[in-house]
Amino acid sequence: MTNIARRxxxxxxxxxxxxxxxxxxxxxxxxxxxxxxSMRLIDAAEAETLYAAMAPGRQISGGSAANTVAxxxxxxxxxxFVGRVAADSLGDFFTHDIRAAGVHFATAPATGxxxxxxxxxxxxxxxERTMNTYLGACQELDAADLDAxxxxxxxxxxxEGYLWDPAAPRAAMQAAIKVARAAGNKVAFTLSDVFCVNGxxxxxxxxxxxxxxIMFGNENEVKALYxxxxxxxxxxxxxxxxxxxxxxxSAKGAVVVGGGHRYEVPGEAVAQVVDTTGAxxxxxxxxxxxxxxxxxxxxxxxxxxxxxxxxxxHFGARPDADxxxxxxxxxx
Amino acid sequence: MTNIARRxxxxxxxxxxxxxxxxxxxxxxxxxxxxxxSMRLIDAAEAETLYAAMAPGRQISGGSAANTVAxxxxxxxxxxFVGRVAADSLGDFFTHDIRAAGVHFATAPATGxxxxxxxxxxxxxxxERTMNTYLGACQELDAADLDAxxxxxxxxxxxEGYLWDPAAPRAAMQAAIKVARAAGNKVAFTLSDVFCVNGxxxxxxxxxxxxxxIMFGNENEVKALYxxxxxxxxxxxxxxxxxxxxxxxSAKGAVVVGGGHRYEVPGEAVAQVVDTTGAxxxxxxxxxxxxxxxxxxxxxxxxxxxxxxxxxxHFGARPDADxxxxxxxxxx
Numbered sequence: 001m002t003n004i005a006r007r008x009x010x011x012x013x014x015x016x017x018x019x020x021x022x023x024x025x026x027x028x029x030x031x032x033x034x035x036x037x038s039m040r041l042i043d044a045a046e047a048e049t050l051y052a053a054m055a056p057g058r059q060i061s062g063g064s065a066a067n068t069v070a071x072x073x074x075x076x077x078x079x080x081f082v083g084r085v086a087a088d089s090l091g092d093f094f095t096h097d098i099r100a101a102g103v104h105f106a107t108a109p110a111t112g113x114x115x116x117x118x119x120x121x122x123x124x125x126x127x128e129r130t131m132n133t134y135l136g137a138c139q140e141l142d143a144a145d146l147d148a149x150x151x152x153x154x155x156x157x158x159x160e161g162y163l164w165d166p167a168a169p170r171a172a173m174q175a176a177i178k179v180a181r182a183a184g185n186k187v188a189f190t191l192s193d194v195f196c197v198n199g200x201x202x203x204x205x206x207x208x209x210x211x212x213x214i215m216f217g218n219e220n221e222v223k224a225l226y227x228x229x230x231x232x233x234x235x236x237x238x239x240x241x242x243x244x245x246x247x248x249x250s251a252k253g254a255v256v257v258g259g260g261h262r263y264e265v266p267g268e269a270v271a272q273v274v275d276t277t278g279a280x281x282x283x284x285x286x287x288x289x290x291x292x293x294x295x296x297x298x299x300x301x302x303x304x305x306x307x308x309x310x311x312x313x314h315f316g317a318r319p320d321a322d323x324x325x326x327x328x329x330x331x332x
Numbered sequence: 333m334t335n336i337a338r339r340x341x342x343x344x345x346x347x348x349x350x351x352x353x354x355x356x357x358x359x360x361x362x363x364x365x366x367x368x369x370s371m372r373l374i375d376a377a378e379a380e381t382l383y384a385a386m387a388p389g390r391q392i393s394g395g396s397a398a399n400t401v402a403x404x405x406x407x408x409x410x411x412x413f414v415g416r417v418a419a420d421s422l423g424d425f426f427t428h429d430i431r432a433a434g435v436h437f438a439t440a441p442a443t444g445x446x447x448x449x450x451x452x453x454x455x456x457x458x459x460e461r462t463m464n465t466y467l468g469a470c471q472e473l474d475a476a477d478l479d480a481x482x483x484x485x486x487x488x489x490x491x492e493g494y495l496w497d498p499a500a501p502r503a504a505m506q507a508a509i510k511v512a513r514a515a516g517n518k519v520a521f522t523l524s525d526v527f528c529v530n531g532x533x534x535x536x537x538x539x540x541x542x543x544x545x546i547m548f549g550n551e552n553e554v555k556a557l558y559x560x561x562x563x564x565x566x567x568x569x570x571x572x573x574x575x576x577x578x579x580x581x582s583a584k585g586a587v588v589v590g591g592g593h594r595y596e597v598p599g600e601a602v603a604q605v606v607d608t609t610g611a612x613x614x615x616x617x618x619x620x621x622x623x624x625x626x627x628x629x630x631x632x633x634x635x636x637x638x639x640x641x642x643x644x645x646h647f648g649a650r651p652d653a654d655x656x657x658x659x660x661x662x663x664x
Contacts, residue, residue: 056432058648096383
């Protein structure tokens with residue numbers, strides 16, 4: 001441990017993205033061969049074509065790790081974010097919202113390059129979201145953007161697997177891990193999506209082998225990581241590495257393995273699932289906030305479930321309600 | 333009547349605006365001396381200051397008359413819109429959404445001038461919206477943007493009082509009225525807001541005296557127009573001019589005077605009022621769609637109430653649900 005005063009409890013590095021959310025009939029996906037519930041990366045041309053075909057939308061700031069720290073900040077945890085927007089109006093919107101959520105955000109916007117990243121989200125009547133992400137300026141984040149002092153001064157470094165795809169941000173995250181570990185801080189990582197796991201299985205396994213203290217994933221991601229259909233086998237593998245392993249199971253809640261114990265926490269009831277975008281992100285935000293507050297692992301998971309339940313009850317992946325009040329009402 | 337084939341049932345001219353909607357505590361308004369439930373025009377500097385202080389937001393296309401035709405189009409009525417955005421990403425968003433709603437929109441975006449207009453909307457816990465509008469590029473609409481053939485080919489010309497404030501769009505609307513009347517089309521007008529009525533009372537009265545067939549207003553706007561506290565007296569004045577006079581009364585529904593009769597229609601029940609933005613706009617959209625479909629005046633008003641009830645049950649002033657299906661279920 002160093003003597004640096006901790007300025008933040010959580011520092012997240014991730015994609016700085018604005019979500020463009022529209023309702024879509026299942027046929028809209030089928031006609032275009034887009035797998036229901038998937039996340040895929042698209043280029044600028046496809047983003048334009050798909051957007052032109054989409055129903056009227058709403059724009060709400062997003063980005064997986066950004067959603068996580070917006071949730072954590074709403075739970076009273078000192079949070080910071082590093083990610084790249086462009087100097088354009090979507091970038092201004094992202095910047096406003098994350099700061100208004102109480103998150104420290106100081107990454108300089110890119111000028112003259114690609115525009116701010118956006119995720120075209122098609123929400124089907126079942127509440128499931130299908131995401132089509134144009135990364136844009138997100139890809140231009142590089143190691144020079146990383147303020148080593150900020151990383152060292154943040155208790156938990158949280159990284160999203162989505163950002164492992166482009167090379168420059170990946171290098172920035174690898175550099176950040178070194179700084180965090182040298183400062184004696186924790187490193188948390190989310191597998192993000194099966195496509196990320198399939199694309200970077202070797203890297204992700206290496207990462208878990210030696211560098212990650214807290215790992216988040218859903219059942220499919222964890223199984224994909226170890227190329228098995230047996231969740232317990234995959235979790236046993238994971239538990240050999242990460243100190244804490246958290247597997248989310250949608251409505252069924254979450255399984256947490258840590259400190260030699262395994263806990264199953266049920267999902268939180270939701271009156272109506274409107275849009276599942278951000279469920280995993282807000283789960284991670286609630287869980288990490290619980291850890292920072294020194295709660296037990298099952299209570300951390302319950303904070304995750306409460307936060308996820310709030311965000312899926314409305315459009316958009318940022319909380320509408322006062323998460324701290326929700327947690328206080330349910331957990332005290 | 334001319335022999336021009338009617339390409340559209342309704343052509344609206346209005347502000348082309350993107351709404352930026354945030355929740356706000358009542359104290360946020362009080363601290364800044366902003367009247368609860370009001371609409372006011374702000375300049376670029378105030379827009380920036382206020383936005384910086386607002387909570388995280390969502391961006392949803394808006395603009396009063398634009399909301400009205402988005403609603404009418406959702407009810408199966410052939411609709412067109414004229415209004416000015418800038419060539420920027422908010423302008424692209426507005427353009428996408430109104431077209432995706434099924435509305436014909438071909439006004440060229442402004443380049444090099446003010447950015448796309450936006451309305452900073454503060455929604456208090458009572459669901460009431462307080463609107464702070466920066467008109468931006470909206471003000472640059474002028475008579476040269478008006479395609480006279482389009483006006484002549486649209487059965488109803490619908491105008492919003494909000495757009496009476498800047499001079500160039502006002503002149504454009506005055507020119508459009510002449511074209512519409514020469515073509516034997518109907519002219520509909522909404523008083524929009526008490527501030528509009530107070531600012532342009534003489535103009536609005538002149539307009540009603542000779543040029544308007546269908547007039548929309550709420551109780552306060554109608555009273556302000558004739559500077560009286562007596563709604564019936566104001567409505568009697570109005571009825572001397574407009575063929576059809578429609579006064580909306582929030583949850584209490586609407587009063588319609590037309591064809592020598594007066595009808596009172598109750599408001600539509602709403603499980604939870606989330607955001608009243610667009611209630612009057614969608615009422616007008618439903619009412620006008622009913623007229624186009626040849627419905628009775630009370631049924632037109634009920635279509636207005638059904639459409640308004642949908643839009644106040646969620647954030648944003650554009651319909652989320654299938655309005656035609658809602659009307660079919662309730663009115664057949």
